[in-house]
Amino acid sequence: MVRRTGRRPGNPDTREAILSAARSAFAEKGYDGASIRAIATGAGVDPALVHHYFGTKDKLFLATMNSPIDPVDIINEATDGDRDEIGVRFVRAFLAMWDGPRGAAAVALLRSVVGTEWTTKLFREFIITQILRRAVPKLGLDPQQAHLRITLAASHLVGLALARYVIKVEPLASASTETLVAAVGPAVQRYLTGDLPDVFPA
Amino acid sequence: MVRRTGRRPGNPDTREAILSAARSAFAEKGYDGASIRAIATGAGVDPALVHHYFGTKDKLFLATMNSPIDPVDIINEATDGDRDEIGVRFVRAFLAMWDGPRGAAAVALLRSVVGTEWTTKLFREFIITQILRRAVPKLGLDPQQAHLRITLAASHLVGLALARYVIKVEPLASASTETLVAAVGPAVQRYLTGDLPDVFPA
């Protein structure tokens, strides 16, 4: 097996290495703070290669975000089972995503959604078209209140993720998953299926 | 009253005009996205003036944030009264701040805390030293659980503000204050004074 001579073969994993470095960089620094140069250095490649594979920085970001979150998975997992325990299952599935391999991408997405303009708008429409439309029939809620109920629950969970995974405030950051499930589950349950006094959709 | 000749007098409100423009710009674009040039244009002054008054961009931002939030006010307002209604008073005081004149500064702060590195760290320490230390004695909680209870409640409220004032997702964005107070108050109440099953501080 002679492999000493000739040009170094193009590493087919380069693309994945860039994506991985990009995910970390975006998660740590946010969209603006993460430079293509830094991402390239992190992946051990030349900055120009990043453009070669992904074109613009926007496209790289979108590629990084590709299937960062599958809200459908979480919704399915939560709605599959006893209706009285949707809350705890929802929180558990949600936290599992952030602790899983897609967690870094989720942090990057959250940072970018809050930090830059175009992702904010993009995300708002994503919520409306993807999450709300899919979640409403699955949950079988009164359509009049469904959107408010879901956004209330979602805002709570996003706030929890923000404090735990982005700001990393203690003791939330190092609390166990099940502690949080037990603490937050009932609140989510109430938003989704409980009594909301005199609430009308806006 | 002759005021036609001579150099245009230095407008003493210039400093305030810059601060106001900076608040809006930081709120809309975030720390990185808001350029000193854009802020100067918004205030109708020269970019160099911004440096003249505030030095660096960091200092301008900190000046903008000066008393953006007085968590003490909210804590006092919430803890002043019947203990069984701390939740709703907390939510009401919190939302009043975001709807008030300091709302833009609060949005700017939240965007920056999530979007840039140094504000994230700064904010984390601010929470620990300012909010937690002041809130714990005021609320008279079991010190073992106090931090977790407070951060749970705070994370919920921050998530609500994020969804309502930054991402502006409907129907949360245009729901009435009292609707949200009625909906979220009980959840906050439970975190602060209710039963949290088997919760230990991490």
Added chain:
DNA sequence: GTCTATAGAATGATAGAC
């Protein structure tokens, strides 16, 4: 496929005239 070199644009900051 991978790299060097550089264009082109935007920004934070400074010096100094008026």
Added chain:
DNA sequence: GTCTATCATTCTATAGAC
């Protein structure tokens, strides 16, 4: 107090050699 002019830096993006 206010402005013009400019420097130095940083970044995205492209062109082209190997």
